[in-house]
Amino acid sequence: MALIVQKYGGTSVGDLERIRNVANNVAKVHSSGNDVVVVLSAMAGVTDQLIGMARKITSTPHRRELDVLLATGEQTTVALLCMTLESMGCPATSLLGFQAEIVTDRAFGRARIVEIHADRIKDLLAQRKIVAVAGFQGRAVNGDITTLGRGGSDTSAVALAAALKADVCEIYTDVDGVYTTDPNICSNARKLDRISYDEMLEMASLGAKVLQIRSVEFAKKYNVPVHVRSSFKEEKGTMVVEEDKDMERLVVSGITYSRDEARITVTKVPDRPGIAAKIFNTIGDAGIVVDMIIQNTRKGGLTDITFTVPKTDYQAALAIQQQLAKEIGAEQVLGDDDIAKVSVVGVGMRSHAGVAARTFTALAKENINIMMISTSEIKISCVIDQKYTELAVRILHDAFSLEKV
Amino acid sequence: MALIVQKYGGTSVGDLERIRNVANNVAKVHSSGNDVVVVLSAMAGVTDQLIGMARKITSTPHRRELDVLLATGEQTTVALLCMTLESMGCPATSLLGFQAEIVTDRAFGRARIVEIHADRIKDLLAQRKIVAVAGFQGRAVNGDITTLGRGGSDTSAVALAAALKADVCEIYTDVDGVYTTDPNICSNARKLDRISYDEMLEMASLGAKVLQIRSVEFAKKYNVPVHVRSSFKEEKGTMVVEEDKDMERLVVSGITYSRDEARITVTKVPDRPGIAAKIFNTIGDAGIVVDMIIQNTRKGGLTDITFTVPKTDYQAALAIQQQLAKEIGAEQVLGDDDIAKVSVVGVGMRSHAGVAARTFTALAKENINIMMISTSEIKISCVIDQKYTELAVRILHDAFSLEKV
Secondary structure, three states: OOEEEEEEOOOOOOOHHHHHHHHHHHHHHHHOOOEEEEEEOOOOOHHHHHHHHHHHHOOOOOHHHHHHHHHHHHHHHHHHHHHHHHHOOOOEEEEOOOOOOEEEOOOOOOOOEEEEOOHHHHHHHHOOOEEEEEOOEEEOOOOOEEEOOOOHHHHHHHHHHHHHOOOEEEEEEOOOOOEOOOOOOOOOOOEOOEEEHHHHHHHHHOOOOOOOHHHHHHHHHHOOOEEEEEOOOOOOOEEEEOOOHHHHHOOOOEEEEEOOEEEEEEEEEEOOOOHHHHHHHHHHHOOOOOOOEEEEEOOOOEEEEEEEEEHHHHHHHHHHHHHHHHHHOOOOEEEEOOEEEEEEEOHHHHOOOOHHHHHHHHHHHOOOOOOEEEEEOOEEEEEEEHHHHHHHHHHHHHHOOOOOO | OOEEEEEEOOOOOOOHHHHHHHHHHHHHHHHOOOEEEEEEOOOOOHHHHHHHHHHHHOOOOOHHHHHHHHHHHHHHHHHHHHHHHHHOOOOEEEEOOOOOOEEEOOOOOOOOEEEEOOHHHHHHHHOOOEEEEEOOEEEOOOOOEEEOOOOHHHHHHHHHHHHHOOOEEEEEEOOOOOEOOOOOOOOOOOEOOEEEHHHHHHHHHOOOOOOOHHHHHHHHHHOOOEEEEEOOOOOOOEEEEOOOHHHHHOOOOEEEEEOOEEEEEEEEEEOOOOHHHHHHHHHHHOOOOOOOEEEEEOOOOEEEEEEEEEHHHHHHHHHHHHHHHHHHOOOOEEEEOOEEEEEEEOHHHHOOOOHHHHHHHHHHHOOOOOOEEEEEOOEEEEEEEHHHHHHHHHHHHHHOOOOOO
C-alpha cells in the first residue's frame, strides 16, 4: 500500500462529468488500500476568465487582490470533487492553500513555496480520508493568499509529495506522457517510458508544456518520482526519475521547439567593460527575462550583441534597446520575431561526442540556416527561421533515430 | 471622523459597473476622513448558481464542502472591489472570513459567530486602508470555512461593527429603508426614520426581508446603530436603534405579512401529559421549526392541536404527523398550505391598550376570518386565508393610520 499524490489539470476537471471520472479514479486507487492526496487545478478556462474580468477593471490588477480572485478557481474544483466523493460514500476533505499550510513568499502571482506543514494532511490520511488540496495556491506568513504562477498546480503536487514523502506523484494531464518530440509535428514521435529530471527540466524550459519547470526542480531536489500520464487512458505514461546508467546509453532523449521568443541584435557596440552589463541590467530592470546571448567581436573595438527575449516582451525590449543604443553609442538595433528555437536534449551527450556535429549537419543538409547556437551539458539549441520549425524537428528526430527504443 | 462599517448586498455588487459605483461611494466616505470597513455579499444570483451546481452532483451536498464552494462568491466580490479601489488610487485590502478572524462554530451552512479577532482590521485601518471583508463566511477553530446562512452578510457586518465599536453599520440594499409595510402592496406605506431593535426583530421574523434576524439580534446585543439605506439613492434610510420614549408614543410601527407557512391540525388528540411533547419532539427531530401553536380542548379528554411550519417542510411534517396520529390514537391530521400570516408590530403596544381589539375589528369589518392568533409583548399575528393577504395588510395599515408620521 502506497501514499500517492495525484494531480489533475484543468481539462480533467473541466465539468461535473469529468470531475466524476476523477472521483471514480481516485476512489479506485483509495479503495485498493492506498492513501491518496489529490491536487486539482481550476476548471479549464476559468483562470483566464477571471484574469479577463480583472483586466476589465484595470490593465494592471492589484497583484494581491488578483491572487484572491484567482484562488477561487481551485477552491471550486476541490469542493466539487469532495462533494462527489462524499456522495459516492468516500470520505473526503478539501483543503485550500492556507489550510494545507502551503507557506510561500509574498511574490503574488509567482510565489515560491517556502515550506509545507503537512500535519493536518497526515491526520486526515490517518483517518483514511481522501484529501483534496487546491493546487496553484498557498499562503504567505501573514495569511495572505498567494498563487504560484501558470502551471503552479504541478508544483503544488510535487511539493506535497515531497513533504509527505509520497511514493509517487502522478500528474494526470491531457497527453499520455512525455514524447521524444511533439507528436502533432512528427508522426513517429515515441512516448518515453522514463526520462531524467535534468532532461525533463531542459525539455520543459525549451517549450515542452507537459510539466511546469519549477515542479521538476522540486522533484529533482527532493527526489520525487513523477508519473506523467493521461486522465483519459488507463495505460502507464512517463516516469520522471533520477538519472541512471541506462539513460546514458541513449545519446538523445528528445527534440523540442519553441516559437515564443524573439531575437534582438545591437550592432557596433563599443567593446568596453560594463557595456554588456548595462544592456542586460536595463532589460532585467524592466522585468524581461533574456534567454540566449551571443557576442561577436568586430574589428576596431566594436562588438555585436544578440539575445533572445520572450515574444510578449519583444516590443518593450526593442524600445528599451533603441533608447540605450543612443546612450552607449551603438550603431543600430535589429529585431526579428519570426524565429524558432529547436533543441536536442539528452543526458547521453555527456559521454557521447559528436552530437553537435550531427545536429548541425542534419540541418545543413536541408539548407536550414542556424542563426544562434547555445549549448549546455545536456542540450544543444539552435535558433532558425520560424518557417522551418516543423521540418527541423522531423530532421533531428530522424537524425538521432528517436523513433526506435 | 467616524469608523463606518458598510455592507453591500448582491444587487449592489451585481456586475463590474455596480462594483465601481460601490467603490466610488466607499472612496468618497473614506476621503472625507472616515475609516471604512466594507462587507460584501456575492454577486446577485451567484450563491444560487453555486448551490445549483452542487445539487447537480447530489441532492444533499456535503455541508462542509458546500461552504467551501459558496465562500468563493464573496471572495470574488471583495477581490474585485479592492482591485477597483486600488485602480482609483485608494489603498484597499480584502480579507476573507479566516483572515478577518471571524471565528464561528462548526454548524456548516448556518454557523454562528463566536468571536472576532479584529486586530488585523484595526492595523489596516490605522494605515488608512479601506478594508473589504467577505461577508457570509467565517472560519471554525480548526480553520474550516463556514457560512452563516441566507443573508449572513448582514450579520457579518453588524458583528464586525460590534467588534470594532464602529459608530454606525450601514446596510446598503435595493430598498431605501424599512417601511410601515410592503410598498408593493400598500401604496401609502411610509418609510420609517427610526425603528427599535425589538420591532425590527419582529418585522424580520414576520417576513420583512430587509435584514437577517440574526444581524438584528447582534445589533441589539451590542447596541450597534444600523442604518438601512439604498445603494442607488443618496438620501437617508431607516435607523435601527435602541428603543426610546419617542417610539412609545406610536402605537404601531408596521404591518408585515408572510405566505411562507402552512398549517397542520391534529384532531381529537388524547389529552394526556406528554402527548404535546411527543408531537413537537418528533417534528423537531426532523429539523422542522414550528412557529405558532394553538391547543383547543374538546370535551371528553380530547384536544385539537394546530401549528404552523415553513411551507417547504409542509409535506414532510404532514407525513410525520399522519404516522404519529396512529401511534397516539388521534383522529385525523388536517393540513392547509393556503394561508398567510399578517402581523401588527409596535413597541407602543406595551403601553397602549386596545391594539388587539382594533386589529380584530378591522379584519372582521371586511369579513376576513382569523384562523389562528398569536401575540407577543409588541406584536399581534393573525393567520388568515391567503387570498386576503393584500387586503388585510391595507386594512390594518389604514386602521392604525400608518401613512401619517
